[in-house]
Amino acid sequence: MVEFHATTICAVRRGPDDIAIGGDGQVTMGETAIMKNGAKKVKKIFKNQVLTGFAGSVADAFSLTEKFEKKLEEHGGNLKRAAVDLAQLWRSDKGMRSLEALMIVVDKNDLLVVSGNGEVIVPDQDFVAIGSGGNFAYSAANALFNHTEMNAEEIVKESLKIASSICVYTNDNITVEKL
Incomplete structure (x- = not known):
């Protein structure tokens, strides 16, 4: 089976009004085949109050993001409760157990x-x-x-640029979302 290396995601919160998440755009198959350069793996959800990013299988991550947004709605936007509920479902549901991804979720709190x-x-x-x-x-x-006074967006961008200069599975086609 060929392994996909899907992405690098970075999130920074410098207080309730300075929040950013970013990801590179590369999707790599196996050791050398770059399948896509401009994948978008970060987005705003739940009335633009939550940022999410994923690493892992792209199809799995889209499914998880949809399920997470439903959990947010069920819990009135409570990020921690929605995340715990999703993690429990992900671990216990037979169909979801095989999903291969990690998610970062962030809001003002x-x-x-x-x-x-x-x-x-x-x-x-x-x-x-x-x-x-x-x-x-x-x-x-x-x-x-x-060690700097950089804002969240600047830190996310620079961190991903640095990662792209080192990691062959990360490119510098960076997408950033802010709250």
Whole structure:
């Protein structure tokens, strides 16, 4: 089976009014075949009050994003409750268990990583990165967040640019969404 390397996503929250999430546009099949350069893997959902980004299988991530938005509606926009509910469903539902993706979700109050293992992770600081180049983007975001006055959007863009210069599965065709 050929493995797809889908993306790098980075999110930063510098308070309730400075929030950004970004992703690169590359989808790679196997070790060398770049299948797409301009994939969009971040978006605003739930009345433009929540940002979400995904890493992993694109079709799986779209399905998860739709399910997550329904959970947000069920829980009146409560991000943590919706994320926990989705993680429990993802882990227990036979059809969803095989979905391979990670999600970052962020609003004015919370920044979370949601996985299919039933995990909802609140990072120690207000930045996080996932995906093929996630470790590179995370390291860059850590340095920029803690040692500069850059805003969330600037940190996200620069972290993804740095990741794209190191990781062959990450390109510099970056999409950023802000709250």
